[in-house]
Every structure is written in C-alpha cells, then in structure tokens.
Amino acid sequence: MAADTGIYITWVTGAILISIAMIPIFKPPYAKLSLDGFIDMFRRYWAHMIVVFSVYLWKDLLDGLDRVLMANTQLDMTFLVHAVEGDAVLWVQEGVRSDFLDVALTHFYVMGFMTATFASFVYPIYFDDRHMADRVSLSMFWVYVLAIPFYLFLNVRVTGDYIEGMETIAYDLTPEIHNWFNRIDPFTNGMPSLHIGLPFAIWLSMHRWDEDGRWGRFRVFLVAFIALTSFAIIYLGIHWIVDIIGGMAVAIMAVNLTARTHGPIWRVADERLFSRRLARAIDSPFETVSGALGAAYSSVDHLREPGRRQTEAIIAALLLITGSVLLWDATHQNISIDEAESPTSASGSGEWLVWVEEAEDGVVSINSRNLTSQANRTIGGQEWEDPPSVVTSGDSFVLFGSKRLDYFEHNDGTGILHPLSREQTQENISGVAIMSDSEGVAHLAVRSGDGLFTLRALDGGIGSPLNASESSVISSSGPLLAVSGSLPDGP
Secondary structure (H helix, E strand, O other): OHHHHHHHHHHHHHHHHHHHHOHHHHOOOOOOOOOHHHHHHHHHOHHHHHHHHHHHHHHHHHHHHHHHHHHHHOOOOHHHHHHHHOOHHHHHHHHHOOHHHHHHHHHHHHHHHHHHHHHHHHHHHHOOOHHHHHHHHHHHHHHHHHHHHHHHHOOEOOHHHOOOOOOOOHHHOOHHHHHHHHHHOOOOEOOOOHHHHHHHHHHHHHHHHOOOOOOHHHHHHHHHHHHHHHHHHHHOOOOOHHHHHHHHHHHHHHHHHHHHHHHHHHHHHOHHHHHHHHHHHHHOHHHHHHHHHHHHHHHHHHHHOOOHHHHHHHHHHHHHHHHHHHHHHHHOOOOOHHHOOOEEEEEEEOOEEEEEEEOOOOOEEEEEEEOOOOEEEEEOOOOOOOOOEEEEEOOEEEEEEOOEEEEEEOOOOOOOEOOOEEEEOOOOEEEEEEEEOOOOOEEEEEEEOOEEEEEEOOOOOEEEEEOOOOEEEEEEEOOEEEEEEOEOOEO
16 A cells, blocks of 8 residues: 555656746746745635645545446446447557557656646646636536546446457556556546546637737647647557547537636635635624625525526426436445346355356356445456356456456455456466465466466466366365366276
C-alpha cells in the first residue's frame, strides 16, 4: 500500500512542480508573477476550488457504485464499440511498440493529465482572471456530470482487457502501478475518455471566451497535449477511438451548458458576494432570515401556475427520481446462483465458486461468488472465443482452454477481477492443477499436447518437464501432484 501511494505522490508532486514551472511561459502578457498570488487565489476563489475538486470526491463514490452495478447487472457495451472499430487500436500498439514509449507514455498518461488539468484551473485564478475562471471551472464540472450516465449504464472495458493480443501497458508497467490502478480504476469507464474530454472542454472554453488572446499560448499547449494524449491512451491499451470521439462530444455539450449556466450560478456562488452576505447576516440576522424565507417562497410561488420551464423542471425531477430508484434497485440485488442458467463449467474451493456460461449469441461470461458474503463478481481478462474450463484451489483459480490459461486469486474487492498472469502454449491445454511449494508460492502443473510441465503461477517461470507423457488426468493437493493415465498393460 505504501509503495502504491508513493508512486501517486510522486505523480502529484511532479504535476504541481511542472505546472508552477510553466507559469512564466503561459502567463497573460499583462500579468506579473508574485508569491502573493498563490495566497490571494485561495481567498478569492475558494468556491471555484470546491466546484472543481468536488469532482474527485464524487469519482471515488461513483466508481464504487459502478463496480456494484457492473457486478449485479453485467452491463457491458464493449462489444458494440468493438463492432464499430474492430482491432484498429491493436494495430497502433503493435506498430510502434517500444520499451521507451511504454515507460514515457505511462507516466505521461497520469502525471501529464494531472499537470494539464491542474494548470488549466490554477492559472486563471492565480492571475485573477475571474471571467475565464468562472467558465473553465464550470466546464470541468459539467464534463464529469455529463459523463456519469455513460460510466454507470454504458460500461466499456479497456482495450487491453478485451482485444486478443492487446496489452494494458500502463496498468502492468510495474507492480506498484498495477496495484494502484487496481485500487482506483474499475476498468469499465472507457466511454467517454475524460483524458480527452476535460482538456478539450478547457480548450473550447478558452477559445470561446478568450476575446483578447491572452491565453493564446496556453491554448496551443492544450492542442498539443490533446493530440499526444489521444495517441497515448490508444497505445497503452486503455481507450478505444470511439472513446476519444465521445470525450470530445461530452466536452462540447459541457461548454454549451456552461454558456447557459455560468451567469446564474456565479451570481449565487461568487466569493465576493458571499463575503457581503455574511457581513450583512452578522449585522442584521433577523432581516437576513426574513429575506431568505421570502426568496424561498418566491422561488416556489410560480409553481401554482407552472409555465413551460417549470413543467420541464418537474418532468426532469420525476425522471431523476425514477432513475435513482431503478439504480438503487439494480445495485442492491444479489444474482442467485440459480440464475446461472447454462454453466458450461464450474468449480469451487473454500468459500468461493467460479462458473462459466455461454449465452445463446456465443458470448462467454465468467463470474465468481463468495458463499459467505453472498457477493458476486465478474471475472475479467481478454475475451474467450470458446468457454474455458476452470479449476480452483483455495483462493486461487485458473481458466484454461485451447492454448491459453489465466491465473487468478480471489480478494475482497468489488470490481472486475483481473488475471494476475496469462500464459500461451504451443499446443492445446488439456488439464491444469494448482499446487503450492513450502513457501506458499503457487505453481501450476499444465498438461499441454503430449507433455506435462510446471510453471510458477505469478511470473510464468517454467520448470522442468515431467516424465508423464501418457498421463490423461492430473490432480494436486498442496505441494503434491498426482498423475494418472492408461498404458498398454493397464492404468
């Protein structure tokens, strides 16, 4: 956990330092640099900070909700995206793959995004450009609000988890980065891409409201950032091309919504007016309460004879309430094991059950269930063309079929459970057994073609082949492996 947090702190610190270092490059021509600006921006723009940074608090809450919703409803629209664009992103990754790009673009994907969004928000408030700060902060806010329905009801998995041969380079660069992403990313929020949506909305806001070109250089920076990010998220096995288009579409809607709402919102939330209202409330508390009650009464008085706007608001409220009820119901279900209508294989060990199903349209789904907590969980990894077999042992299990096997370990998480390792063999796999050595390290005994060999479960290190060329059945218990088969003289 400490190592996972360490890499995150490194990224955040780097983003802040880079943003501060770039201030002289992108400052408006008339602006001057001073340390007092950092102090004044907190005093002048605290409401803007609440609006923007509240998004990060919502994200944690909604990611957890998305994991529960995905586990209980199996909403997955990835096949629609794949039907539109096929394996185009795989061609990009394979065409330019290099170790340097793996490392550079992974850190750019996280720290670069932090830098761009942090700088985009901080620069206008540091230089006291309230005209731009009002619009940029609201556009950032509306981008995320508009993306929420997609993330909850249009789950699109990352490309490296869906396309055969595609790798999730960023998620697997190091164990620390892998663990960090597993904790913060449900791996199903592909559409739309906020790595494109947020900077594109910021660029659109500045393009639309920067009348005198004071942010011209920063707009050029954002264009370059968006272009490089588009390549990075495809190369790293994270986003589809459609996700990029979706991010830009959401950004356009967010900026249009900002154009309609920034006036009324900041008339109420402007920090300068808040200070005046607070001083008035302290000086005349009774008049303040009376005025607030009168304003509240006036705001609902027109509902006695609602016009078009009031009717639209009531309909929207009813739809929101209905949607919230349906969402609550969907996220508080338990999928009964009885609903596994046609499992092709299943296996259990301890308190865990894993089963494989094939739908009528040929789609293979794999799920696990904890019999103690009654919690269901979706099993991830690349799609299986044919239903795999499953073997379990303790908290570990293996899915295998044809020339591939995926190794998993159960944990207390609630999102999609991803494989810890994947192996490809030259010949078809006909059997797998899970063993453990004296130190508790998991090993796999694999029957492939006419041979039997062992490998370490986590890193794929292959041991010596076993002399069991005629074996047909293998089983294990702890460090022990049992092999049986037929010989000319008998079994």
